[in-house]
Amino acid sequence: MSRFLMKAAVTGMIVAICLWWFANATWASAILTALGLTVIAYLIGDQLILRATNNITATIADAVIAGFYLWFVARWMDWPLSFGELMITVALLGVAELVYHRFLGIYDNNRINKEPGK
Structure with missing residues (x-):
């Protein structure tokens, strides 16, 4: 559960701020959009x-998922999110995901190496 909360915090900050800044989304709609993306990206990108x-x-899969998801939500909510702004948001998410996945790998390796009998 802590992995999901960590991903929600990182994804939420990036998506909510970018949508608020670029698309003039309300904080509530930006946070709900970020939460939806977090759930989808966690289940597909991280768990599968x-x-x-x-x-x-x-x-790369998380970035593609984020791009399609944010494009769809922006069109559905009629937000003025340009292609460039979408790509900036996706690039920021991609960098954050790369760091997040790397952190998980290091954490898992350290935990396995510290188990008794290893």
Whole structure:
């Protein structure tokens, strides 16, 4: 659960701030959009793709998911989010995801190496 909360905090800050700044979204709608993205990206990107592949593949998958999801929500909510602004948001998310996945790998390796009998 702490992994999800960490991802929610990082994704939430980036998405909410970018949507508020670029698309003039309300804080409530920006936070709800970020939470929706977090759930989808966590289930698909972290629980399926990251476990089956590697950090780079999961990061690219998360960025693609974020791009499509934010594009769809922006159109649905009629937010004036340009393609460039969408790409800036996705790039920021991609960098954050790369760091987040790397952190998880280091944390998992340290935890395994400290287990008794290892």
